[in-house]
Amino acid sequence: MAYNFFKKGSMKGEKAGRSNQLAASLSFGGILRLIARFFQFVLGITIIGLYAIDLDRAHKAGVGYDSKWMYATVVGTLSAFIALVFMLPLVKAWFFFYVDLLIFILYLTAFGIFGKMYIKEDPEGNKGIIRMKRAVWIQLVNMILWFGTAGYGAIIFWKERKASTSLSGRAQSHV
Template sequence: MVLKFLSRGSMKGEKATMGTSIKSNMSIGSVFRITMRLFQFVMGLVVIGLYAQDLDRARKAGVGPDSKWAYATFCGTWGALFSLIFMTPWVKAWFFCPVDFLAFFFYLVAFGMFGKMYIKEDPEGNKGIIRMKHAVWVLVTNMILWLITAVYGSVVYWKHRKGRTVHTGAASSHV
C-alpha cells in the first residue's frame, strides 16, 4: 500500500519532467513519423556513400565530376538534411509535406537516370556495376519512404485543416 505509487509510475504532486512529458505527448503518429524520418536519414547517408565515392575517385584522377553522380549525392544530402530537421518534435509533419513531395520527385528523377543505366546492365563480375545496381534499389527505397511521408503529411493536413484554432475564432473555450 505504501509503495502503490510505483505501479502508476508517478507520485501525486510530481512535477513534469522531460521524460514524463515526452511519454505523454508521444502518439502512434509521432512514433511513425520519427521512425520514418530515421530511416530516411540513414538511407540518405547510404546514397551519399554510394555515389560520392565515384565523385571522389574522379576528383583524385583529375577528371571533372559527372553531373549524374553529383545529382544523386545532392539527393542524398537533401534527404538526410531534411529528414533530420523533420525528425525534431517541434516540426509539424503536415506543414512541410511539399518538401516531402519535392524529395520524392528528386529521388524519382535519380531513379529514372540510374535505373535506365544499370537495371538491365549485365555486370559480368564488375564490382562497380554490381554496386550501382544495388544503389538503384536504394534510390527506389528512398523514393518510397519520401512518398509515404508526403502522403502522411497530406492526410494529416486535410484531416485537421478545418479544426478549431484560436486564429480562426472557432476555438473551444477553456473553463
C-alpha cells in the same frame, strides 16, 4: 496539494509544456514518423556513400565530375539533412509536406536516370555495376519513404486545417 495541481498542468485549456508536448508526440503515428525519418536519414547517407565513391575516383584521376553522380550525391545530402531536421520532436514536419514531396520528385528523377542506366545492365562480375544496381534499389526505397511521409503530412495538414479553432468561429464556446 494546490502546488501539485498546478505543477502537473492539469488546468483546463492550459497549453502543454515541453515535457507534455514531447510525450504527446510519441503516439503511434509519432513513433512511425520517427522510424520513417530515421530510415530516410540512413538511406540518404547510404546514397551519399555509394555515389561519392565514383566522384572521389574521378577527383583522384583528375577528370571532371559527372553531373549525374553529383546530382545523386546532392539529393542524398539534402534528404539526409532534412530527415534529420524533421526528426526533431518539436518540429511539426507535416506542415512542410511539400518539402517531402519535392524530395520525392528529386529521388524519382534520380531513380529514372540511374534505373535506365543500370537496372537491365548485366554486371558480369564488375563490382562497380553491382554497386550501382544496389544504389538504384536504395533510391527506390528512399523514394517510396519520402512519398509516404509526404502523403501522411498532407493528410495531417488538411486534417489540422479543418480543425475547430476559436479564431475560425467553428470552436465550441467554453461558457
